[in-house]
Amino acid sequence: MPEENKKSLTLSVKKLRKSFGPVEVLHGIDLTLRGGEVHAILGENGAGKSTLVKILSGFEQLSDGELHIGESSGNSQRIDVWNNSIAEQAGVVLIHQEFNLAEQLNVAENIFLGNEIKGRVFLDKKAMRAKAQEYLDILRSDIDPDSPVERLPVSAKQMVEIAKAQAKNARVLVLDEPTAVLTQQESQVLFELIDRFRQEGVAIVFISHKLDEIEQIADVITVLRDGELVGSYPAAELSKDDMARLMVGRELSSLFPEMPKVPAAAEIVLRVSDLLLQGNSAPSSFELRSGEILGFSGLIGSGRTALMETVLGLRRPAKENLGRVELRGERVDFKQLSAARNKGVAYLTKDRKGSGLLLEKGLTFNFSLFSLHKISKLLIDTKLEEIAFEKAVETFDIRMKDKSIVAGNLSGGNQQKLLLAKILEAEPSIIIIDEPTRGIDIGTKSQIYHFIGQLVASGHSLILISSDITEVIGLSHRVAVMYHGEISGVLEGEEIEEVEIMRYATGLKNKVSPQIKQNGTSNAKA
Ligand SMILES: Nc1ncnc2c1ncn2[C@@H]1O[C@H](COP(=O)(O)OP(=O)(O)OP(=O)(O)O)[C@@H](O)[C@H]1O
Numbered sequence: 001m002p003e004e005n006k007k008s009l010t011l012s013v014k015k016l017r018k019s020f021g022p023v024e025v026l027h028g029i030d031l032t033l034r035g036g037e038v039h040a041i042l043g044e045n046g047a048g049k050s051t052l053v054k055i056l057s058g059f060e061q062l063s064d065g066e067l068h069i070g071e072s073s074g075n076s077q078r079i080d081v082w083n084n085s086i087a088e089q090a091g092v093v094l095i096h097q098e099f100n101l102a103e104q105l106n107v108a109e110n111i112f113l114g115n116e117i118k119g120r121v122f123l124d125k126k127a128m129r130a131k132a133q134e135y136l137d138i139l140r141s142d143i144d145p146d147s148p149v150e151r152l153p154v155s156a157k158q159m160v161e162i163a164k165a166q167a168k169n170a171r172v173l174v175l176d177e178p179t180a181v182l183t184q185q186e187s188q189v190l191f192e193l194i195d196r197f198r199q200e201g202v203a204i205v206f207i208s209h210k211l212d213e214i215e216q217i218a219d220v221i222t223v224l225r226d227g228e229l230v231g232s233y234p235a236a237e238l239s240k241d242d243m244a245r246l247m248v249g250r251e252l253s254s255l256f257p258e259m260p261k262v263p264a265a266a267e268i269v270l271r272v273s274d275l276l277l278q279g280n281s282a283p284s285s286f287e288l289r290s291g292e293i294l295g296f297s298g299l300i301g302s303g304r305t306a307l308m309e310t311v312l313g314l315r316r317p318a319k320e321n322l323g324r325v326e327l328r329g330e331r332v333d334f335k336q337l338s339a340a341r342n343k344g345v346a347y348l349t350k351d352r353k354g355s356g357l358l359l360e361k362g363l364t365f366n367f368s369l370f371s372l373h374k375i376s377k378l379l380i381d382t383k384l385e386e387i388a389f390e391k392a393v394e395t396f397d398i399r400m401k402d403k404s405i406v407a408g409n410l411s412g413g414n415q416q417k418l419l420l421a422k423i424l425e426a427e428p429s430i431i432i433i434d435e436p437t438r439g440i441d442i443g444t445k446s447q448i449y450h451f452i453g454q455l456v457a458s459g460h461s462l463i464l465i466s467s468d469i470t471e472v473i474g475l476s477h478r479v480a481v482m483y484h485g486e487i488s489g490v491l492e493g494e495e496i497e498e499v500e501i502m503r504y505a506t507g508l509k510n511k512v513s514p515q516i517k518q519n520g521t522s523n524a525k526a
């Protein structure tokens with residue numbers, strides 16, 4: 001760290017405790033953030049990571065303990081009053097795990113929200129737009145500064161948050177799971193930016209469940225377990241196995257289950273033929289067999305989500321009369337999601353906040369929303385509902401200190417587990433899941449993979465869209481790869497490996513339409 005760098009700050013907490021009502025979730029944490037260091041915080045879902053960083057950045061108040069702030073060279077002083085506007089004035093900037101954007105405003109307006117550039121009389125919109133473009137260029141992002149935020153896919157929203165942080169001149173930059181919704185490529189761009197901030201003397205807090213990333217960029221690692229501090233370590237001293245063990249407090253078993261083979265004669269439960277996505281020139285065809293996991297790989301924007309949403313009736317195809325979707329040989333034309341659900345097809349969206357959970361409602365309510373028919377035809381049998389919920393809590397290891405909280409007060413990873421439990425509780429025969437383990441800790445991931453293994457062993461079929469290539473390779477019987485809105489290849493057996501998948505994902509190889517131009521024009525969004 002450059003000695004002369006006056007921008008650097010040190011921010012620390014001592015014996016920090018936090019309670020929500022009667023329930024204590026952080027039990028005496030000591031932590032020091034230093035300028036020029038990337039400080040990773042590791043811990044299972046619900047361990048208290050987000051709560052800790054919300055306190056550091058003034059979004060939550062501490063219940064007990066002390067906060068100290070100082071220039072890196074001089075003395076630090078105790079802070080008495082701390083809230084998010086004081087924290088931001090001091091240069092402490094948090095990018096929330098669940099985004100905090102004004103959906104109706106456009107990208108440039110969001111980037112400068114509360115931080116507007118003023119002309120002599122009015123806001124200087126031109127200057128803000130130009131500056132916003134500059135920040136987006138640094139992220140090598142092609143997001144349009146004029147585009148309304150509500151129309152952006154989740155990964156783009158995350159990029160806007162990161163652009164916004166650049167506008168704030170941060171001295172302490174806190175990133176709560178920024179890469180959960182980003183592809184590997186986008187994450188690498190973010191890491192370059194983090195590196196630059198580190199060199200400029202900014203203190204960075206980085207939360208992620210992806211241990212590779214922690215290994216790549218952290219200088220210091222602090223591990224939390226169930227609200228307790230396990231310890232802070234120089235990153236060079238910990239292997240990924242050490243990290244996982246310290247977090248979970250035990251050795252982990254194998255990440256992936258042994259998958260049963262799909263018999264050659266297995267029934268085709270879903271057949272999609274010649275479905276043409278809006279804005280694309282090449283149609284897609286694929287089939288899913290009973291007991292099979294069909295992975296979908298591809299870069300962001302390659303059309304994976306768009307394809308599934310077209311199959312499910314959430315979007316219309318480009319040519320209505322061309323493509324076919326058949327369920328067990330019967331032609332279907334879903335116009336909405338509930339029609340698909342009635343036929344035993346369930347869909348887990350990747351946009352948890354937008355269309356997943358009712359954050360203001362209770363946990364059991366959210367859980368049984370789709371499967372009420374299983375519990376009672378007329379009245380909700382709360383007893384049965386409770387039993388089913390208890391079982392799901394165990395299977396998916398959903399952790400909360402208090403069962404009466406609303407879904408929005410679950411930790412991010414536990415919200416994802418609740419969503420997954422809710423989808424699967426309806427016992428669909430075909431399950432389409434988009435980024436199912438996003439933000440879920442490594443111990444629970446393994447539990448969920450084993451559960452998925454049991455599901456397919458009992459004849460359920462699954463389509464898995466995931467940017468986690470290890471997950472796609474570890475679980476799938478076959479992998480369909482998408483490029484520019486079409487399926488460029490379906491890989492099986494030995495072919496399923498990372499480099500080969502990347503060749504199809506980047507257009508270097510194409511089994512289906514080998515003649516397609518490298519720079520094909522497509523505007524499919526995933
Ligand atoms: N506003 C709230 N009211 C009640 N309980 C809360 C509230 N916010 C968080 N909690 C609880 O505090 C605990 C810690 O949650 P936190 O979000 O800090 O976990 P986390 O480590 O960030 O987990 P994840 O990896 O899943 O994001 C959880 O038990 C959570 O349910």
Ligand SMILES: [Mg+2]
Binds near residue numbers: 051
């Ligand atoms: Mg969190």
